[in-house]
Amino acid sequence: xxxxxxxxxxxxxxxxxxxxxxxxxxxxxxxxxxxxxxxxxxxxxxxxxxxxxxxxxxxxxxxxxxxxxxxxxxxxxxxxxxxxxxxxxxxxxxxxxxxxxxxxxxxxxxxxxxxxxxxxxxxxxxxxxxxxxxxxxxxxxxxxxxxxxxxxxxxxxxxxxxxxxxxxxxxxxxxxxxxxxxxxx
Amino acid sequence: xxxxxxxxxxxxxxxxxxxxxxxxxxxxxxxxxxxxxxxxxxxxxxxxxxxxxxxxxxxxxxxxxxxxxxxxxxxxxxxxxxx
Numbered sequence: 518x519x520x521x522x523x524x525x526x527x528x529x530x531x532x533x534x535x536x537x538x539x540x541x542x543x544x545x546x547x548x549x550x551x552x553x554x555x556x557x558x559x560x561x562x563x564x565x566x567x568x569x570x571x572x573x574x575x576x577x578x579x580x581x582x583x584x585x586x587x588x589x590x591x592x593x594x595x596x597x598x599x600x601x602x603x604x605x606x607x608x609x610x611x612x613x614x615x616x617x618x619x620x621x622x623x624x625x626x627x628x629x630x631x632x633x634x635x636x637x638x639x640x641x642x643x644x645x646x647x648x649x650x651x652x653x654x655x656x657x658x659x660x661x662x663x664x665x666x667x668x669x670x671x672x673x674x675x676x677x678x679x680x681x682x683x684x685x686x687x688x689x690x691x692x693x694x695x696x697x698x699x700x701x702x
Numbered sequence: 703x704x705x706x707x708x709x710x711x712x713x714x715x716x717x718x719x720x721x722x723x724x725x726x727x728x729x730x731x732x733x734x735x736x737x738x739x740x741x742x743x744x745x746x747x748x749x750x751x752x753x754x755x756x757x758x759x760x761x762x763x764x765x766x767x768x769x770x771x772x773x774x775x776x777x778x779x780x781x782x783x784x785x
Binding site: 600601602603604644645646647648649666668671673678681682684685688689691692693694695696697698699 | 704705706707709710712713714716717720721723724726727728729731732733734735736737738739745749752753755756757758759760
């Protein structure tokens with residue numbers, strides 16, 4: 518049994534070590550020169566996010582002024598940004614989409630877009646998050662892919678986090694109760 | 703004697719999922735395939751194993767009583783008088 522426990526612990530260690538956060542941004546070749554940035558201003562100060570950075574720290578409230586650009590103007594283009602939760606199984610993709618654009622002809626030959634977005638109020642109740650956001654932009658002239666690690670500064674003892682803590686304790690107790698011996702007649 | 707492997711599988715699956723969320727909230731892991739798929743599966747298997755093993759609440763069984771000594775042999779029949 519000791520050998521079995523050691524094997525399980527070893528497998529767990531391998532899983533944890535190989536899944537350490539890998540921070541990176543635009544994946545080469547970024548042939549059409551995609552770039553994005555945002556400035557979030559809120560109660561906790563000002564947070565700068567750039568697609569060349571390793572890690573994006575996002576506060577739980579504020580107003581985000583964002584900007585996206587490409588050095589090569591693309592036509593008939595489209596793109597999407599999603600949270601990579603590892604829930605892609607072949608053709609089935611359960612990763613939640615954050616936003617998408619296109620398909621657009623881009624008849625005006627635009628090479629940049631910008632806007633301001635308020636962080637929704639419900640975000641204040643979310644727990645701290647460390648997730649990978651991925652995205653792509655693709656047109657007739659080329660494609661770019663990128664990803665960034667997002668460190669969301671949530672509440673460790675907010676309503677959602679407390680629910681997770683409670684569920685962890687409850688399931689741990691259930692797991693312990695499964696290990697209790699019972700008589701088999 | 704054995705435990706509850708089915709309960710262990712279900713509890714392990716959800717414990718792995720919530721443990722993954724805890725590790726993510728404490729910034730140990732990025733929420734991804736490890737925390738949403740691998741950890742739950744790992745703890746589901748672990749739950750089945752400890753459910754079958756059932757290490758908790760076992761009573762130390764007393765030593766089995768010694769078998770009773772063999773019955774003494776029946777007394778030998780008296781020799782018959784030979785004519």
